[in-house]
Amino acid sequence: xxxxxxxxxxxxFSYFTSPIAYVYLMTYLVLANWFFFRGFFLVGQxxxxxxxxxxxxxxxxxxxxxSMGKWxxxxxxxxxxxxxxxxxxxxxxxxxxFLGAFALLVTALFFTFPMVxxxxxxxxxDWGPVIGGxxxxxxxAGAYLAIGLTISSMTENQIIAFILAVVVSFLFxxxxxxxxxxxxxxxxxxxxxxxxxxxxxxxxxxxxIDSRDILYYLSMIAFFLFLNLxxxxxxxxx
Amino acid sequence: MxxxxxxxxxxxxxxxxxxxxxxxxxxxxxxxxxPNGAGKTTTMRILTGFLRADTGQIxxxxxxxxxxxxxxxxxxxxxxxxxxxxxxxxxxxxxxxIGTLRGIAKSELQTRIRKMVEACGxxxxxxxxxGQLSKGYRQRVGLAQAMIHEPKILILDEPTSGxxxxxxxxxxxxxxxxxxxxxxxxSTHILQEVEATCSRAMIISSGTLVGxxxxxxxxRQGKGKVSYIVTAKAPRERIHEVFSKVKGVEFQEWMTSxxxxxxxxxxxxxxxxxCAEEIFHAAVEGGFPLVExxxxxxxxxxxxxxxxxx
Numbered sequence: 001x002x003x004x005x006x007x008x009x010x011x012x013f014s015y016f017t018s019p020i021a022y023v024y025l026m027t028y029l030v031l032a033n034w035f036f037f038r039g040f041f042l043v044g045q046x047x048x049x050x051x052x053x054x055x056x057x058x059x060x061x062x063x064x065x066x067s068m069g070k071w072x073x074x075x076x077x078x079x080x081x082x083x084x085x086x087x088x089x090x091x092x093x094x095x096x097x098f099l100g101a102f103a104l105l106v107t108a109l110f111f112t113f114p115m116v117x118x119x120x121x122x123x124x125x126d127w128g129p130v131i132g133g134x135x136x137x138x139x140x141a142g143a144y145l146a147i148g149l150t151i152s153s154m155t156e157n158q159i160i161a162f163i164l165a166v167v168v169s170f171l172f173x174x175x176x177x178x179x180x181x182x183x184x185x186x187x188x189x190x191x192x193x194x195x196x197x198x199x200x201x202x203x204x205x206x207x208x209i210d211s212r213d214i215l216y217y218l219s220m221i222a223f224f225l226f227l228n229l230x231x232x233x234x235x236x237x238x
Numbered sequence: 239m240x241x242x243x244x245x246x247x248x249x250x251x252x253x254x255x256x257x258x259x260x261x262x263x264x265x266x267x268x269x270x271x272x273p274n275g276a277g278k279t280t281t282m283r284i285l286t287g288f289l290r291a292d293t294g295q296i297x298x299x300x301x302x303x304x305x306x307x308x309x310x311x312x313x314x315x316x317x318x319x320x321x322x323x324x325x326x327x328x329x330x331x332x333x334x335x336i337g338t339l340r341g342i343a344k345s346e347l348q349t350r351i352r353k354m355v356e357a358c359g360x361x362x363x364x365x366x367x368x369g370q371l372s373k374g375y376r377q378r379v380g381l382a383q384a385m386i387h388e389p390k391i392l393i394l395d396e397p398t399s400g401x402x403x404x405x406x407x408x409x410x411x412x413x414x415x416x417x418x419x420x421x422x423x424x425s426t427h428i429l430q431e432v433e434a435t436c437s438r439a440m441i442i443s444s445g446t447l448v449g450x451x452x453x454x455x456x457x458r459q460g461k462g463k464v465s466y467i468v469t470a471k472a473p474r475e476r477i478h479e480v481f482s483k484v485k486g487v488e489f490q491e492w493m494t495s496x497x498x499x500x501x502x503x504x505x506x507x508x509x510x511x512x513c514a515e516e517i518f519h520a521a522v523e524g525g526f527p528l529v530e531x532x533x534x535x536x537x538x539x540x541x542x543x544x545x546x547x548x
Binding site for chain 1: 249283286287288289290308309311312314316318319320322323324325326327335336338339340341367383
């Protein structure tokens with residue numbers, strides 16, 4: 001456990017040893033604020049729903065950018081060899097990477113809070129969907145991140161890792177949308193909906209925190225991290 | 239200390255290691271020698287638990303590497319090829335990171351880091367980012383990383399590759415000092431390295447062990463070959479004619495000569511008897527001057543070339 005914490009810290013702070021973290025955070029915050037306030041003053045309602053509904057789309061590009069280099073870099077530099085010969089479990093290494101990157105996403109989300117506060121200052125804000133929205137975003141970020149990390153473990157090329165992660169995340173996001181599930185027969189539609197990242201987010205963002213949605217996200221994260229572990233073991237340890 | 243039995247490892251259709259067995263005693267410094275692609279790195283990676291062998295047994299200090307990998311890793315310090323270290327970290331921050339993951343107690347960590355900085359000569363670069371350091375210093379940081387938990391066994395994959403002669407000397411000194419109290423296995427394709435640092439060498443060629451022993455033993459395996467390097471001022475036919483009559487030597491090959499008027503060549507000694515005098519007399523009788531006459535014992539290079547079939 002202590003080792004996971006050590007690795008998480010290292011992974012998190014490694015973003016800040018170069019300008020990368022600042023570039024990520026700035027870009028994300030500018031985009032998030034821009035998309036929100038663009039419509040906010042037109043509508044003239046103290047409502048942050050549009051903020052939460054745009055996030056999945058920003059995450060679609062933001063999170064693969066955060067995850068793309070995580071394993072690729074480690075393998076290219078050969079540092080994985082040292083990491084994997086330390087008396088540490090492989091799964092601890094995987095979790096350390098995940099949590100370190102997740103901490104950066106939490107930081108990014110934290111800095112969107114002033115925006116919500118300023119809306120609350122302007123009028124009467126319904127806090128239910130806000131809290132639900134943030135929780136939903138955290139879980140969704142976790143799922144996207146697990147997908148991105150797994151793909152990063154599959155290729156040493158960061159650009160390929162980025163594009164593939166966007167594509168796969170997008171597929172999972174769209175799975176539940178009416179566009180896809182509506183066109184299918186009645187049998188597959190609920191299944192598609194169940195596997196779609198977007199559908200589960202919508203229900204949490206409405207302010208309804210259902211254990212089934214939480215369970216869905218946790219199992220998505222667990223599944224992809226497990227896959228990640230296996231990929232990195234077969235790739236690196238052969 | 240280290241016991242390896244019938245190790246085998248393939249990558250797809252390529253057999254990187256074919257049936258290697260050896261023992262290393264406590265306190266030995268063993269050099270793993272072989273051409274590039276012979277299987278040195280693979281063997282070391284299996285020893286450290288990074289790779290799993292297809293078949294074979296490895297026990298380190300009585301503990302099976304395959305079954306209790308993490309327990310064994312506790313006692314091993316490993317420096318992979320090219321010293322891969324995190325380039326974005328400061329030297330002591332990196333050592334502290336590895337130390338913590340190695341399970342060194344917080345109270346102990348600072349002392350250990352200080353010790354490593356001193357042992358590996360890192361005093362001048364403390365406070366700097368590893369990415370800004372020269373190759374030699376990175377290699378030393380890699381060494382410090384490998385030793386921070388005071389392991390019983392050190393496995394070093396080409397610890398001096400890519401360093402300049404001064405740095406090589408310094409790293410070798412560090413290794414020699416370490417070898418006094420630890421078991422060290424190092425790989426190299428530089429023969430002088432083995433002569434300079436190792437008490438014993440194992441020569442690997444295309445995945446098999448082709449020679450094991452102390453440096454002297456290996457030299458003797460080179461069949462005690464002795465040859466003479468001779469430079470004489472005479473035409474080639476005349477040289478052939480004169481020296482073919484000398485008993486106990488045999489013409490070996492022509493060599494390049496700096497002086498155009500002289501021929502440089504080598505003769506092989508056949509019976510283990512010093513024939514330098516006979517060669518001299520033959521030249522005198524032939525009526526031409528000798529410019530050079532050197533008796534040479536087979537070097538480790540020759541043994542290496544012979545055993546690895548290059």
